[in-house]
Amino acid sequence: MAATFVPLRHLTLCFSLSQVQRKEGLQNGWGGVKPPRYSPFSRNRDDYNTPHSIRPIKPASIETLPLLEPPFVENPELEPVDPDFYRIGYRRSMRAYGVKFKQGADGMGVYAAKDVEALRRPRMIMEIPLELMLTVSKKLPWMFFPDIIPVGHPIFDIINSTDPETDWDLRLACLLLFALDCKDNFWQLYSDFLPGEDECTSLLLATEEDLLELQDENLASTMRKQQQRAMEFWESNWHPGVILKIKRLAPESRRFKWAVGIAQSRCINMRMRMVSLIQDANMLVPYADMLNHSPEPNCFFHWRFKDRMLEVMINAGQEIKRGEEFTINYMSGSSNYMLMQRYGFSSPVNPWDNFQFSGNARIHLDSFLSVFNISGLSDEYYHDSQLSSNEDTFVDGAVIGAARSLPTWSDGDVPLIPRVERKAAKELREECQKMLVEFPTTLEEDQQLLDSMPEARKTLEVAIKYRLHRKLILQKMIKSLELYQERILF
Numbered sequence: 001m002a003a004t005f006v007p008l009r010h011l012t013l014c015f016s017l018s019q020v021q022r023k024e025g026l027q028n029g030w031g032g033v034k035p036p037r038y039s040p041f042s043r044n045r046d047d048y049n050t051p052h053s054i055r056p057i058k059p060a061s062i063e064t065l066p067l068l069e070p071p072f073v074e075n076p077e078l079e080p081v082d083p084d085f086y087r088i089g090y091r092r093s094m095r096a097y098g099v100k101f102k103q104g105a106d107g108m109g110v111y112a113a114k115d116v117e118a119l120r121r122p123r124m125i126m127e128i129p130l131e132l133m134l135t136v137s138k139k140l141p142w143m144f145f146p147d148i149i150p151v152g153h154p155i156f157d158i159i160n161s162t163d164p165e166t167d168w169d170l171r172l173a174c175l176l177l178f179a180l181d182c183k184d185n186f187w188q189l190y191s192d193f194l195p196g197e198d199e200c201t202s203l204l205l206a207t208e209e210d211l212l213e214l215q216d217e218n219l220a221s222t223m224r225k226q227q228q229r230a231m232e233f234w235e236s237n238w239h240p241g242v243i244l245k246i247k248r249l250a251p252e253s254r255r256f257k258w259a260v261g262i263a264q265s266r267c268i269n270m271r272m273r274m275v276s277l278i279q280d281a282n283m284l285v286p287y288a289d290m291l292n293h294s295p296e297p298n299c300f301f302h303w304r305f306k307d308r309m310l311e312v313m314i315n316a317g318q319e320i321k322r323g324e325e326f327t328i329n330y331m332s333g334s335s336n337y338m339l340m341q342r343y344g345f346s347s348p349v350n351p352w353d354n355f356q357f358s359g360n361a362r363i364h365l366d367s368f369l370s371v372f373n374i375s376g377l378s379d380e381y382y383h384d385s386q387l388s389s390n391e392d393t394f395v396d397g398a399v400i401g402a403a404r405s406l407p408t409w410s411d412g413d414v415p416l417i418p419r420v421e422r423k424a425a426k427e428l429r430e431e432c433q434k435m436l437v438e439f440p441t442t443l444e445e446d447q448q449l450l451d452s453m454p455e456a457r458k459t460l461e462v463a464i465k466y467r468l469h470r471k472l473i474l475q476k477m478i479k480s481l482e483l484y485q486e487r488i489l490f
């Protein structure tokens with residue numbers, strides 16, 4: 001868990017995606033020939049697991065928009081008022097350095113194609129231009145970049161009917177469905193990379209049976225409300241009398257829920273200049289949206305405001321070995337409950353997961369942390385494994401989660417009295433045990449269930465994993481309270 005510091009040296013040059021694509025094209029015999037189409041909304045693992053796992057996707061199929069080309073200037077002293085405004089119509093491609101896209105344990109992910117030595121400064125591994133993204137302004141007036149919706153198209157009225165305060169995901173879902181239906185739009189090709197309805201982990205697609213498997217009535221009821229919201233929006237806009245060009249975007253409600261799930265789980269927000277206005281925007285960014293989440297990420301996003309380019313950067317001082325996954329932090333400080341709501345996944349070592357305790361028992365926070373050589377519990381934390389004995393290898397995000405979740409007291413309140421502290425640790429442990437036995441199934445039963453259904457529906461699988469992860473965290477809490485009692489109080 002500890003941050004690793006390594007000597008700073010220069011990074012050797014990585015290669016760009018386009019070079020790899022060209023090489024692949026030759027090896028696969030399609031140099032200069034149109035790449036094979038893969039069926040949309042199904043992603044065959046084997047397609048990506050080949051030794052050459054970068055798919056020959058055309059980087060940018062968007063044509064230069066004539067209206068947005070810089071005007072012809074007869075007088076060389078005259079310049080466009082805002083060169084950036086015109087530049088967005090230029091055809092630019094996505095570029096990547098030393099990355100590989102492939103299927104892993106968490107779906108598609110981005111992996112290091114070669115070793116990356118630590119650099120003093122952040123290092124760019126991908127840049128994606130605005131032209132390839134789907135963006136809609138967060139606030140009125142609705143603006144889209146690139147502006148793919150023709151004036152007067154009925155999808156605009158549907159978008160216009162959304163609540164500016166709350167419905168960013170419905171707007172983005174409409175835009176995505178529209179782009180997927182647009183002839184020659186880049187997203188038609190890119191949809192090969194998106195999880196299909198059966199692979200999408202969003203609980204918007206969960207059945208009632210899946211929701212019950214969460215063993216968390218609060219989460220199930222929140223998701224039922226979210227499903228209903230998407231359903232009601234679909235029913236009011238995709239009613240039987242709707243014209244074909246709208247109807248075909250989402251003939252079934254499941255298709256619309258899928259689009260909302262994709263919008264929720266892949267959207268990022270950036271501030272940009274739209275014409276003369278500075279606007280916050282919701283964006284779907286191809287390629288960057290394949291980065292998976294980690295609470296200790298090795299990458300971050302940087303928005304190049306000037307030329308509207310999203311950069312994926314490796315953290316300064318970060319060493320990465322070939323084959324390791326590049327990750328970002330989706331939502332710092334999010335419990336598994338929050339991650340499940342928006343992204344449909346959870347983690348057994350989530351340092352931000354929490355449980356509600358009902359009694360008055362509290363333990364001393366600093367003493368608890370020092371037992372595990374953890375320091376700094378705000379946004380950052382640090383576990384010094386050098387200081388720890390062998391047993392402490394069990395310290396991970398779940399122990400940090402325990403420190404955050406357990407009721408605690410700090411210096412200045414009352415002096416530490418070992419007997420009182422011991423009693424508090426015992427009471428908290430008993431409460432954790434009670435919470436654990438209140439689950440309808442045991443950890444072992446959950447694990448067996450998962451092992452026996454390798455081809456389970458995605459939403460069912462994530463629901464069972466969620467309850468399993470909650471139990472694993474509770475188990476870690478019990479174990480850490482035991483160790484706390486043993487090590488500090490005797």
Ligand SMILES: C[S@@+](CC[C@H](N)C(=O)[O-])C[C@H]1O[C@@H](n2cnc3c(N)ncnc32)[C@H](O)[C@@H]1O
Nearest residue numbers: 106107108201265266289290291292293343345
């Ligand atoms: C932005 S996408 C990342 C790319 C995605 N893996 C894919 O297959 O296209 C977010 C989705 O990836 C999956 N995901 C990301 N990080 C994960 C993690 N740490 N554990 C499990 N699933 C994760 C979840 O399904 C989530 O909804």
